[in-house]
Amino acid sequence: MSADVELQNVSVSFGNFYAAKNVSVKIEKGEFFSFLGPSGCGKTTLLRAISGFSEPSDGKILIGNQDMAGIGPNKRPTSLIFQNLALFPLMSVADNIAFSLEVRGTGKLQRRKRADELLELVALSGQGDKKVHELSGGQRQRVAIARALAIEPEVLLLDEPLSALDLKLRQKMRIELREIQKRVGITFIYITHDQGEALTMSDRIAVMNQGELEQIGSCHNVYESPCTPFVATFVGENNAFYGTVSAVDGDMVNVSADGNNFSAKAGDLGEGKKYTFKKNDKVIMFVRPESIFLKDQNNQADNVFTADFKAIEFEGNLKNIYMSINGKQNVRCSVSNAVDTTVLSNSKNVELKFSSRDAVVLPVGPLAVD
Amino acid sequence: MNYFFNKNGPLISTYLIIAISFWLVFLIIIPQLYMFDLSFRPNIPPLLRGGPDDVYTLTHYKHFLFGSETSGESYNYVDVGVFKDTILIAVLITLINLCFCYPIAFYIAKVASPNTARLLIVSLIIPFWINELLRSFALRILFAGEGFINNVLLKLGLIDNGINFIAMDVALYTGLNYAYILLMIFPLYNAMETLDKNQLEAAEDLGSSMLKTHFRIVIPHAKAGIASGCTMVFMLTAGALATPVVLSSPNTFWFTQLIYQWFNMNDNWPRGAAYSVVLLSVSVVFVLLMMKIFKVKIGEIVR
Numbered sequence: 001m002s003a004d005v006e007l008q009n010v011s012v013s014f015g016n017f018y019a020a021k022n023v024s025v026k027i028e029k030g031e032f033f034s035f036l037g038p039s040g041c042g043k044t045t046l047l048r049a050i051s052g053f054s055e056p057s058d059g060k061i062l063i064g065n066q067d068m069a070g071i072g073p074n075k076r077p078t079s080l081i082f083q084n085l086a087l088f089p090l091m092s093v094a095d096n097i098a099f100s101l102e103v104r105g106t107g108k109l110q111r112r113k114r115a116d117e118l119l120e121l122v123a124l125s126g127q128g129d130k131k132v133h134e135l136s137g138g139q140r141q142r143v144a145i146a147r148a149l150a151i152e153p154e155v156l157l158l159d160e161p162l163s164a165l166d167l168k169l170r171q172k173m174r175i176e177l178r179e180i181q182k183r184v185g186i187t188f189i190y191i192t193h194d195q196g197e198a199l200t201m202s203d204r205i206a207v208m209n210q211g212e213l214e215q216i217g218s219c220h221n222v223y224e225s226p227c228t229p230f231v232a233t234f235v236g237e238n239n240a241f242y243g244t245v246s247a248v249d250g251d252m253v254n255v256s257a258d259g260n261n262f263s264a265k266a267g268d269l270g271e272g273k274k275y276t277f278k279k280n281d282k283v284i285m286f287v288r289p290e291s292i293f294l295k296d297q298n299n300q301a302d303n304v305f306t307a308d309f310k311a312i313e314f315e316g317n318l319k320n321i322y323m324s325i326n327g328k329q330n331v332r333c334s335v336s337n338a339v340d341t342t343v344l345s346n347s348k349n350v351e352l353k354f355s356s357r358d359a360v361v362l363p364v365g366p367l368a369v370d
Numbered sequence: 371m372n373y374f375f376n377k378n379g380p381l382i383s384t385y386l387i388i389a390i391s392f393w394l395v396f397l398i399i400i401p402q403l404y405m406f407d408l409s410f411r412p413n414i415p416p417l418l419r420g421g422p423d424d425v426y427t428l429t430h431y432k433h434f435l436f437g438s439e440t441s442g443e444s445y446n447y448v449d450v451g452v453f454k455d456t457i458l459i460a461v462l463i464t465l466i467n468l469c470f471c472y473p474i475a476f477y478i479a480k481v482a483s484p485n486t487a488r489l490l491i492v493s494l495i496i497p498f499w500i501n502e503l504l505r506s507f508a509l510r511i512l513f514a515g516e517g518f519i520n521n522v523l524l525k526l527g528l529i530d531n532g533i534n535f536i537a538m539d540v541a542l543y544t545g546l547n548y549a550y551i552l553l554m555i556f557p558l559y560n561a562m563e564t565l566d567k568n569q570l571e572a573a574e575d576l577g578s579s580m581l582k583t584h585f586r587i588v589i590p591h592a593k594a595g596i597a598s599g600c601t602m603v604f605m606l607t608a609g610a611l612a613t614p615v616v617l618s619s620p621n622t623f624w625f626t627q628l629i630y631q632w633f634n635m636n637d638n639w640p641r642g643a644a645y646s647v648v649l650l651s652v653s654v655v656f657v658l659l660m661m662k663i664f665k666v667k668i669g670e671i672v673r
Contacts, residue, residue: 051575052575053571053575072574073571073574073575074574074575074576074577074578074579078575079575079576080571080572080575082568082571082572083568084566084568086566086568086569086571086572087572088569088572088573088586088587090590090591091586099573099576099578099586100576100577100578102586103573103576103577103578103579103582103586104577147576148576150576151576151577
């Protein structure tokens with residue numbers, strides 16, 4: 001069984017401080033939904049409100065169309081996986097998993113049977129008699145998932161459960177989490193500050209900043225059509241060109257920045273609408289580093305400009321080239337490792353290009369702090 | 371040993387070794403051994419000590435069990451009775467103390483905000499700046515026939531005549547319970563404090579009731595603290611002297627009062643020593659029993 005979760009104008013305040021402000025979102029049945037944001041943005045607060053550990057100071061939380069006000073965490077059809085997993089260290093793995101059945105008075109044999117089923121689901125068959133500390137980090141992760149699934153929740157809430165793992169294991173667990181979600185078919189609400197995790201696993205993402213929702217959309221939508229400068233810079237890398245509008249032609253906007261005149265598309269406002277700009281509006285144009293090419297690369301591009309080479313950074317699969325225009329405007333361009341960049345070193349006036357389709361113009365606003 | 375010296379430097383290492391050895395050998399081991407030895411010696415004037423009459427004897431232990439040789443009783447029902455009552459009541463008081471302190475310790479460790487917790491700890495400690503004897507007398511005043519509690523109850527019309535709390539030993543049990551609560555609360559608090567709050571929330575999220583969470587999560591986690599608090603409270607209660615002297619009814623004797631009598635009033639040190647050894651042995655058995663029940667090692671208890 002799976003349930004949808006609806007937040008209606010939910011605010012959570014501690015004294016005068018609003019940890020979450022007027023958040024409204026409808027999470028569909030069986031969806032893998034992520035709240036993505038920097039630490040302190042209020043995402044954990046929201047998760048605690050959904051799980052019932054705190055009550056919203058305003059607004060409503062509906063799970064399966066039922067108002068959750070006044071219903072404690074042990075009575076909600078949700079199950080929470082804690083950031084530190086909070087497994088019970090003095091119990092065996094099987095006892096951990098069957099704890100929820102034990103407190104409901106289920107018999108020993110039945111508990112064991114259910115624990116074994118769940119262990120199989122998370123690929124840990126035969127490990128039930130071990131103590132928690134005998135398992136590896138990834139295995140503990142799976143025990144936590146199995147324990148949370150034992151109560152057959154309609155919604156599984158995950159509070160950055162992968163953050164303690166090392167990179168390789170994290171990448172593996174992402175895939176496993178997604179697979180488990182598909183197998184059990186229930187709604188997953190995932191909290192993370194790691195955009196990679198959010199983008200790889202989620203059906204939809206809500207980007208949060210300072211207690212407010214900035215944008216809700218599919219992974220592609222959030223990455224390719226950010227609605228705010230914060231989203232543009234928090235999700236993935238981005239070059240921000242500050243400038244003014246010199247001309248508007250339908251959805252295309254001409255931006256003059258640091259002596260260059262660029263053509264770019266107007267950013268999405270959400271709900272299918274686009275921002276409308278007037279001449280002389282102050283704007284930021286965003287171009288992703290992977291959308292900027294060196295002049296002799298074989299890509300379509302209608303914007304051409306030059307910048308001074310500053311540094312190159314080797315990241316393995318790709319190289320980051322750092323440049324600046326007039327010493328003020330920094331430009332970062334990411335190219336495949338296969339591209340020959342030896343000619344660039346110490347050269348002034350590197351010729352660069354990008355397509356107007358890959359550039360987004362947004363009104364001036366705060367960027368994600370780097 | 372080498373490691374110890376290297377880590378602390380020669381000066382501090384020597385000081386630590388001398389200080390701890392002095393404490394162990396001169397203040398604990400030698401007096402206890404002396405007491406143990408004394409308990410097997412006859413009660414003879416100092417002049418005769420080391421003489422032909424100074425031979426090891428079990429007479430004091432026999433006296434504890436069977437009374438004086440001239441008495442016709444099958445066993446020393448007075449002394450054994452006092453001993454049995456002392457131990458049973460000390461066990462009972464330890465249990466009451468545990469039930470009483472557990473919620474307080476849990477509240478301070480896991481529920482209260484840091485500021486409230488500090489305030490509570492301070493207000494627990496401050497009354498203990500007052501000497502145990504004075505606290506006992508204060509309780510005696512409260513519980514006296516014309517005391518505060520009786521007056522309040524009479525004023526409220528809840529009772530018609532004053533209750534003799536002293537004769538009923540209510541005052542004694544209250545006093546003994548109160549005397550050592552800190553030694554129960556702090557080990558419990560220390561143990562509970564290290565419990566991850568997420569564990570409690572996880573249990574709640576999985577549908578566990580408050581009571582079940584305590585039995586399955588909190589108590590197993592805090593068992594070393596529970597064992598530690600229980601052993602300390604038990605030992606100190608069984609070995610208390612000032613509180614029973616002040617608060618017990620004329621008919622109630624605490625075993626320590628008997629020991630005191632043998633030493634001070636009857637001038638029979640060997641018999642007092644024998645009675646002390648009996649009390650100490652039972653206390654040690656109690657510690658071992660607690661360790662067995664809670665499946666903790668001695669190292670965990672003292673933590």
